[in-house]
Amino acid sequence: MSYNNDKRELLKLKQGLIDDSEVIQKEEREEIELRGKKKAENFWYHYKIHVLMILFFGFMFTFFAVEIFSKKRADIEFLMLASDEYTSALVFSFSSDISGAVAAFTPNFDENRYTHAQGLPIDLFNVFDNNAYMAVQTKLFTQIRTGVTRLIIGDREAFDRIIGETQNDINTIFVDLTALFPNNENITENVFWRIEGSELSRLAGIEEFCSDDFYLALLALNQENDRQKRAHERSLIVLENIVNNRVIN
DSSP states (O other), X not given: OHHHHHHHHHHHHHHTSOSOOSSSOOOOOOOOOOOHHHHHHHHHHHHHHHHHHHHHHHHHHHHHHXXXXXXXXXXXXXXXXXXXXXXXXXXXXXXXXXXXXXXXXXXXXXXXXXXXXXXXXXXXXXXXXXXXXXXXXXXXXXXXXXXXXXXXXXXXXXXXXXXHXXXXXXXXXXXXXHHHSTTOTTEETTTEEEOTTSHHHHHHTOTTTOXXXXXXXXXXXXXXXXXXXXXXXXHHHHHHHHHTTOOXX
């Protein structure tokens, strides 16, 4: 009899005819309070995706912030070109040393807490197919067209690559150094200044490796906008310091 009453009471509850029953008592779920390791495991089980996403984006934000704020802004940029095996080995072995040496002649144009010269090495020698050749040529002439990287260090054949591609007269492409530094014995063909035997080569630690056709030149092309003109003025100052062996840093 009790069993039938229970069934009737259960049906009434399910149909919503009654809200409560004295016959059938609802069991209250006991809440279990987790502590220590169990609490951490429960949290990780429910929120591990959220935690991993927060950690991932936090890492990416930190990485890019460090990249942005730790990268030095250059007071002067210059090209380092190599068209033969010997010069290629020299440039890429001493690229940071040459950049440091150029910085010794560079004023703090940005007036910040450091002076930085940024050398951009381009290897014109180790090119083994047409795709690599086109990539190197594009890299070189993109720098020349922007007109911001105006000082060029390289062997004589490397300068011929620029002359051949631009199809301009050598005195149109590069600044006439004889007009700026008359009677300077290190100037050849009016536009190239020999680095061998200079204070620049000594500071860079390349004096014993420096060939007699390793030159410094200054682009005369692309001085249309203010940024190009400002880069040209700065390059002239650095060039004058180098030619006169005037170390300022």
